[in-house]
Amino acid sequence: MLLKNILNRPQNKWQPLIKQFETIVGKDGVVQRKDELLTYECDGITGYRQRPAVVVLPRTTEQVAAVVKICHEQNIPWVARGAGTGLSGGALPLEDGVLIVTARMKQILKIDLENQQVVVQPGVINNWVTQAVSGAGFYYAPDPSSQIICSIGGNIAENSGGVHCLKYGVTTNHVLGLKLVIPDGSIIDVGGVVPEMPGYDLRGVFVGSEGTLGIATEITLRILKTPESICVLLADFTTVEAAGQTVADIIAAGIIPAGMEIMDNLSINAVEDVVATGCYPRDAEAVLLVELDGLQVEVTENKRRVAQICKNNGAREVTTANDPETRLKFWKGRKAAFAAAGHMSPNYFVQDGVIPRTQLAKVLQEINQLSQKYGYPIANVFHAGDGNLHPLILYDNKVEGAWEEVEALGGEILKLCVRYGGSLSGEHGIGIDKNCYMPEMFNEIDLETMGYVRDCFNPKGLANPGKLFPTPRTCGEAANAKKQDNIEGADLF
Amino acid sequence: MLLKNILNRPQNKWQPLIKQFETIVGKDGVVQRKDELLTYECDGITGYRQRPAVVVLPRTTEQVAAVVKICHEQNIPWVARGAGTGLSGGALPLEDGVLIVTARMKQILKIDLENQQVVVQPGVINNWVTQAVSGAGFYYAPDPSSQIICSIGGNIAENSGGVHCLKYGVTTNHVLGLKLVIPDGSIIDVGGVVPEMPGYDLRGVFVGSEGTLGIATEITLRILKTPESICVLLADFTTVEAAGQTVADIIAAGIIPAGMEIMDNLSINAVEDVVATGCYPRDAEAVLLVELDGLQVEVTENKRRVAQICKNNGAREVTTANDPETRLKFWKGRKAAFAAAGHMSPNYFVQDGVIPRTQLAKVLQEINQLSQKYGYPIANVFHAGDGNLHPLILYDNKVEGAWEEVEALGGEILKLCVRYGGSLSGEHGIGIDKNCYMPEMFNEIDLETMGYVRDCFNPKGLANPGKLFPTPRTCGEAANAKKQDNIEGADLF
Known part of the structure; x- marks a missing residue:
């Protein structure tokens, strides 16, 4: 209702507002030219695009407060934006709203x-x-x-x-x-x-x-x-299940590594094709990276234990990076995994879901079945230690209907995560990309209670409307509204 | 207003309610006899006493929900109570309210x-x-x-x-x-x-x-x-400042002990008088206990480092407990510190405040000055690692006006904590004992925002009214309303 009223306003209503904003942040702190606004039309997930009516660049708390106060008094919706690297469209602007960008608040x-x-x-x-x-x-x-x-x-x-x-x-x-x-x-x-x-x-x-x-x-x-000592172990396995079991066994042994990451065969080959680390055996079904940190004596002892656990689970080889250069090389492949997926296939879609660590093997099996059912290859790269999956669905956007199928497949993976007691998002957020799935995880009273809390802070609903909470639209409608292409910045996960 | 209305109701209004509660939790799940209600009239802080109108003892989520729903529909205020060991009067019942006790929810x-x-x-x-x-x-x-x-x-x-x-x-x-x-x-x-x-x-x-x-x-x-290895070091110092500096230096060295506790000379002597551990030198100005846990190799290495840091700060002796029996003996004194204070003085009052760890020496000096100004000895026992102070003010309740002075002194210590960037409570909560100090720490808008959030969950204000949030009464009024005596269960800190 509110938004509709605002949308019906004449465009020239912005001129007096822009004057007010300029008084607060200076002339160079307000962006209103359409070509300049283009920079802000999407965040890291480029499938959603929308230019804001105006961008304001404050420098201080007081300037932010003054800008927000004007929006509040005049019922103007607004969105805050940081560096714009988000992957759920959380910073997607509103056509008839203000975008408050923190790019000048860098002290x-x-x-x-x-x-x-x-x-x-x-x-x-x-x-x-x-x-x-x-x-x-x-x-x-x-x-x-x-x-x-x-x-x-x-x-x-x-x-x-x-x-x-x-x-x-x-x-x-x-x-x-x-x-x-x-x-x-x-x-x-x-x-x-x-x-x-x-x-x-x-x-x-x-x-x-x-x-x-x-x-x-x-x-x-x-x-x-900074820890006294850091090392990374790289172990390769002939099954993904064995890598998953190793992760469970390391935690069960009371060792908490700084990080544990798994990549499957498809990812390994993609990475070796593109960045050629030479560390990841192409015939391995899974590679496990384990970073340990702490006192020198502690790292040495845990390194011995982790290597033993890897071998007990059938690891073919366990190599160790003790110096920064080798560590960097070990991580290089993992960090390039998403970009590498882009080289394997015209397009790819990355999902972000969480499962209890102990369900890893079962969920991977089901993801594999879904991959076969839908006929799209899925490369798996994940923060194995905390059960945060990043399945990469490979597809070609030029094929009619492909994107819709991929989005349905991505949705099924999310529902799978929730069914196994997990979560809709590990780290990328809900934003506008997943809000339609929120009812999979929360019932009406749960969401209502969250809504009450939102209303405490945001009673007029002017701060980032349409994000996080499910809107009346269905997921299908969301898919139609969305023009998916490759996700830029995809080497940034 | 609401409470006043309820207070004016005839007492026999409870009979139909009690019937309803009995239907939900069974006859044996409702306590209404005045002598039986006595058990519930206070929690761990015995200075506040109030019998509830009725006690309900549910066994399941559904029973709790049914009882709360009746209270909601009939505008009856209620308080939840666990084991009743709280130290801020958070579970203090309401004269005309229901007390929901979780004593039968022990599965x-x-x-x-x-x-x-x-x-x-x-x-x-x-x-x-x-x-x-x-x-x-x-x-x-x-x-x-x-x-x-x-x-x-x-x-x-x-x-x-x-x-x-x-x-x-x-x-x-x-x-x-x-x-x-x-x-x-x-x-x-x-x-x-x-x-x-x-x-x-x-x-x-x-x-x-x-x-x-x-x-x-x-x-x-x-x-x-469970960690592979645990040990406790006990170091004694000729100044409290040196013990405080040791704590800062241990953290600065990147070591995070499982716990770090300091006791001052007054506490040491009280403890040795009462439990005679034999571990705490009576002439020490401060004793520092440091518990280390982790891998055997890690504990051994950190033990060496901590002992060295203690010595660098002038520790006279550093002894180590590697076996459970000696560990227990080391901790016995610390755990008995509050009870021991009760033997030194007819009455004592324990405060609970937090300061940034690095301000320890300065704050202790100011507490000492306050002790002299008011003329009451203060024994200091604290979770030094996280800056959580427990000053014990020793006094005699029989002396006219003593309690009022002690409460004022306690209040000054709290304000001191806040002034040094700390907090009103480390672990005992605000309850009814400290809610009048909340404005020392939060401004009106901060408290208002918290109030909005409370109202999301608790719009009628029926759940534990009068606790946590400041009420219109002043701290002075609170002091008059409160009949302070020894705090029972004081060996439980």
């Missing part, structure tokens, strides 16, 4: 090594945090593969993961406090500099709320001491 | 070792979880000192801590999913069996919400592998 405001905390603005790039403190022997743990280009603000919106989240947890475990601009333009503080805070954990609610509750403008992050 | 519903999860009812005692899985080499990490009598439901309400929370985090870090009865009687599920869940983290909001958002009736807990 590291405070480094407090003694308390192991860093305070940043939301536009700060993930990797900069580690760069700022690594000289002093610290690092920021959450490491999405896009970490050299994605922003902390976006990481918070999506509660981003990464290879090291198995041992160290996802973004929410590393965010101590947040200064927020909520959708009425108020500024509030949630969390704090000590982990024990009384009252409701609103910090936790905000992390992963996908832009529907406001904008974080100052973020207090926890940093960790 | 461990599921043990899933493969996925390292246990599902329990809320009345299950904390320690039972570890007992149920220790044979298989697992344990439940959060360990409040009351763990042999406190319940998991209460732990969730208060987001309980414990000695091992330095390394392993507090209760919220170990709760994966919750089945909840919310105040309208609906049953909802929050969180899940995999850590990555889309949508808002309502699980996180519920943990620590002190009974104001509903009752958790099924709780999925994460269990951890």
Whole structure:
């Protein structure tokens, strides 16, 4: 209703608004030319495209608050955008809405090594945090593969993961406090500099709320001491099941590696075709990478144990990277897996789902059956340690009806994950891409309760409408609305 | 207004309600005799006392939901109670309200070792979880000192801590999913069996919400592998500052002990008077206990490093407990510290506040100044690793005006914690004891936002009214309303 009213407004209504925005952020902080707006029409998932009416680039909390306040008073919907690397369309703009971009909020405001905390603005790039403190022997743990280009603000919106989240947890475990601009333009503080805070954990609610509750403008992050020693083991197996069992056995032995990743035969060959690491045996059905970190003595001992567990599960060979160069080479293949899929097939679609680690073998078998049923090859690459799957469905968009079949196949994989007690998304978020699947996981009362909480912060529904929550449209309609092509930035997972 | 209306109702209004409750939980599940209600008139903080109108003892989620639904429909306020060991009056009943006690909800519903999860009812005692899985080499990490009598439901309400929370985090870090009865009687599920869940983290909001958002009736807990090796170091220092600096240096060296505790001279002597461990030198100004766990090789290496750091900071002696018996002896003194304070002085009051670890020395100095200003000795015992202080103010309740002065002193200590960037409560919660201090830490908009979230779950304000949130009364009024005596169960911290 509200949106409809707004859509019916004359386009020139924007001119007085733009003047107001310019007063707040300066003339160079407002983008309104159609060609310049093109930059902002999609995030990392290029299948959804929409130019915003206007882009505003604030520099401070106060500027964000002033812009949001105007939107609130004039009932203008808005979307926040970080670096635009998201993979669920969470930052997709609205045709008749404002896009608030944090690209000019790139200051590291405070480094407090003694308390192991860093305070940043939301536009700060993930990797900069580690760069700022690594000289002093610290690092920021959450490491999405896009970490050299994605922003902390976006990481918070999506509660981003990464290879090291198995041992160290996802973004929410590393965010101590947040200064927020909520959708009425108020500024509030949630969390704090000590982990024990009384009252409701609103910090936790905000992390992963996908832009529907406001904008974080100052973020207090926890940093960790760089481990004394790191090594990576690479083991190859003749069945994916054996690799999966090895993962279960390593955890069952009480070892928590920094990361554990599996790639299947299709991925291995794709990677060796493209980046030729020379480390991944082409005839292996699965390769398992295990990163261990900690004290030198601890890593040495765990390396011995992990190698033994790999051998007990029939690993043909276990090689170890102890120096940074070899480690990089081992990881190179894994990091290139998605890009490599693009070389195997005209198009591919990546799914993101979670299952309980112990169900790995069964779920992979069912994914294989689905692949055969639909007639599309699926390459499997996954964060095995925490059961986060990334099946890559290979297809050709030029074939009539292919995309619809692939989307149906992707949907079946998600439902499979939920059926095995898992989750719709491990790290890419729900956004506009998966909100139609939310009822697979949550019943009406669960969603209603979440909706109430959204309304506390966002009572007019102006902050990122249409994302995260299921809209009345069905998944089929979503598929029709979506023009899927290759996902750019796909080497960034 | 609502409460006033209820208070004006005739007492016999309860009879038809009691009938309804009896239909749900059986005759033996309802307590209404005044002498029997006495058991429930206070929790672990005996300064606040109030008998409820009626106690209901459900056994299942459905029974809880049915009872709560009746309260919702008939506008009856209610309070949930676990084992009643809480230390902030969070489970204090209402004169004209229902007390829902989880004492009959003591089933461990599921043990899933493969996925390292246990599902329990809320009345299950904390320690039972570890007992149920220790044979298989697992344990439940959060360990409040009351763990042999406190319940998991209460732990969730208060987001309980414990000695091992330095390394392993507090209760919220170990709760994966919750089945909840919310105040309208609906049953909802929050969180899940995999850590990555889309949508808002309502699980996180519920943990620590002190009974104001509903009752958790099924709780999925994460269990951890028992470490291969554990040892405790005991170091004694000639200044508290040196002990504090040692704690900072251990963390700065990248070592995260399972726990780090400091006791000052007054506590040491109290403990040796009462339990005579023989381990704590009476002339030491501070004793530091450091527990290390992990692989044997890791513990051995860290033991060497910690001992060296202690010596660098002037520790007179560093002794090590490698076997369970000696470990127990080392901890015995620490665990008896509060009870021992009771032997030093007719009465004592324990405060619970948090400061950034690095401010330890400064804050202790200021506490010492406050002690002198007010003329009451203060013994200091604290979870030094996470900056959680427990100053024990010694006084005599028979002296006119003493309690008022002690409460003022306690309040000044809390304000001191907040001023140094800390928090009002480390692990005991806000309840009815500290809600008047909430504005010291949160501004009006912060509290208002929390209030909105409360209203999502608890729109009629029937679940645990008067707790957690500041009420219009001032702290002075609270002091007058409160008849402080010794805090029973004080050996349970």
